[in-house]
Amino acid sequence: MKVIVVGAGITGVAAAEWLRRDGHAVTLIDRVPPGDPAQASYGNAGMISSSGVLPVSMPGLIWKVPGMLLDRDSPLYLRWSYLPRIMPWLVRFLWNGRRDKVVEIAQGMAGVISDAPEQHEALARGTPAEKYLRRGPYVFLYPDRKTFQKDAFGFGLRRGHGVTWEEWDREKLADWDPALSPDFGFAAAINGGAYVTAPGPYVAALGAAFQREGGTFLQGEVAEITPTADGRATVTLVGGAVKEADRIVLAAGAWSGRLAKKLGHEARLEAERGYHLVLKNPSHMPPTPYSFVAAKIVASPMEGGLRVAGTVDLSGLDRPPLEAPIAGLRKRVHQLYPTLTWDGEETWMGQRPSTVDSLPLLGASPNAPAVHFAFGGQHLGLTIGARLGRMTADLIAGRKPNIDITPYRVDRFDRN
Numbered sequence: 001m002k003v004i005v006v007g008a009g010i011t012g013v014a015a016a017e018w019l020r021r022d023g024h025a026v027t028l029i030d031r032v033p034p035g036d037p038a039q040a041s042y043g044n045a046g047m048i049s050s051s052g053v054l055p056v057s058m059p060g061l062i063w064k065v066p067g068m069l070l071d072r073d074s075p076l077y078l079r080w081s082y083l084p085r086i087m088p089w090l091v092r093f094l095w096n097g098r099r100d101k102v103v104e105i106a107q108g109m110a111g112v113i114s115d116a117p118e119q120h121e122a123l124a125r126g127t128p129a130e131k132y133l134r135r136g137p138y139v140f141l142y143p144d145r146k147t148f149q150k151d152a153f154g155f156g157l158r159r160g161h162g163v164t165w166e167e168w169d170r171e172k173l174a175d176w177d178p179a180l181s182p183d184f185g186f187a188a189a190i191n192g193g194a195y196v197t198a199p200g201p202y203v204a205a206l207g208a209a210f211q212r213e214g215g216t217f218l219q220g221e222v223a224e225i226t227p228t229a230d231g232r233a234t235v236t237l238v239g240g241a242v243k244e245a246d247r248i249v250l251a252a253g254a255w256s257g258r259l260a261k262k263l264g265h266e267a268r269l270e271a272e273r274g275y276h277l278v279l280k281n282p283s284h285m286p287p288t289p290y291s292f293v294a295a296k297i298v299a300s301p302m303e304g305g306l307r308v309a310g311t312v313d314l315s316g317l318d319r320p321p322l323e324a325p326i327a328g329l330r331k332r333v334h335q336l337y338p339t340l341t342w343d344g345e346e347t348w349m350g351q352r353p354s355t356v357d358s359l360p361l362l363g364a365s366p367n368a369p370a371v372h373f374a375f376g377g378q379h380l381g382l383t384i385g386a387r388l389g390r391m392t393a394d395l396i397a398g399r400k401p402n403i404d405i406t407p408y409r410v411d412r413f414d415r416n
């Protein structure tokens, strides 16, 4: 078949490559090249976190949000003028943080996340992208065991989905990473983790391998996707060019909601904007990625330096970055490594594609059966991107997925 994939972030590149391996003639379209800094896939924390079954909206968050918005040290930011527009999304997102719903979301997330490291290895195998993949524990840092125990609900859910971890005391932590602040007295080191040492170059290498093996990349912006009367579909590019295909995959990350809407679907998607600060030539580097739980940031060892990434900025898809989140990240670095020095910085902001129930939209559109959705990776879109891409190829080939895909139904938010 002739297939067009819209969006060349990790999800689109993975879909394009698995479709190509199935023998289809695939064209990948994006306004920027794969691995470009304009993609969320470029600047993330690099975690391939098969333990990440929990949504960000957890029980109790709803009561903390007003205080967080007023606290200058909190990882949550908002452009106040955007509040009225984001309110319907925010209310639903927070409402989904009730216990029974979180249990249901974790079940849905487990379906696409449990074999994430293997999915990335299968995608990158035999390509230059392989060299960016590493295995290693994902270490959650706490001041003490008592604080860790406050997260018992979440860790219990993780355990229920097969996640295991080692519990480290201060002595073990000091042994593991002597420069780490003594304020961290306890850690849960999650087994079975993996990470990417340079997410942008990783996606770029996957995109280059796809093209080397016969896939086509076309730089352009898609204005519209339209079903045709004969069961196929077209994309119309800004500038007017129209391309027809047997199947079209919508993998445009946080921008997917607009194109989905034109097909009559409500994606309930927002850009949960996040930031990173890369410290070049740092005096210390974590041996594997850390979750600094209280600050809600991740610190990862990367090729370009020590990357601290996180924060949630609810300011809409199109606004320029804020300055405060970067200052917040810089402050946290010294809480992690009190004696850290470095000699250069890179700062970045990107848009996480987040639905109100933290689950992706995956599968064919009932309104346009030739169009498949593959987006909504939220905070874990790098992790699940490889799997979403592969499942898209499976669905297009008519291969039955080995998991229940109803939690990801693309029309689940539609009004009728």
Ligand SMILES: Cc1cc2nc3c(=O)[nH]c(=O)nc-3n(C[C@H](O)[C@H](O)[C@H](O)COP(=O)(O)OP(=O)(O)OC[C@H]3O[C@@H](n4cnc5c(N)ncnc54)[C@H](O)[C@@H]3O)c2cc1C
Pocket (backbone or CB within 6 Å): 006, 007, 008, 009, 010, 011, 012, 029, 030, 031, 032, 038, 039, 040, 041, 042, 043, 044, 045, 046, 047, 048, 049, 220, 221, 222, 223, 251, 252, 253, 254, 255, 256, 272, 273, 274, 275, 276, 298, 309, 310, 311, 349, 350, 351, 352, 353, 375, 376, 377, 378, 379, 380, 381, 382, 383, 384, 385
């Ligand atoms: C600070 C931060 C830290 C993160 N850390 C992690 C982590 O450690 N682990 C993890 O798993 N996830 C993490 N994430 C989330 C992850 O980065 C994203 O969920 C993921 O990259 C989304 O991938 P994507 O392919 O769906 O979207 P993107 O990478 O954003 O790609 C979408 C592409 O679609 C293109 N596009 C959009 N509209 C159009 C159009 N109309 N025409 C043509 N092209 C279009 C865009 O140009 C873009 O290239 C993090 C995110 C942030 C912001």
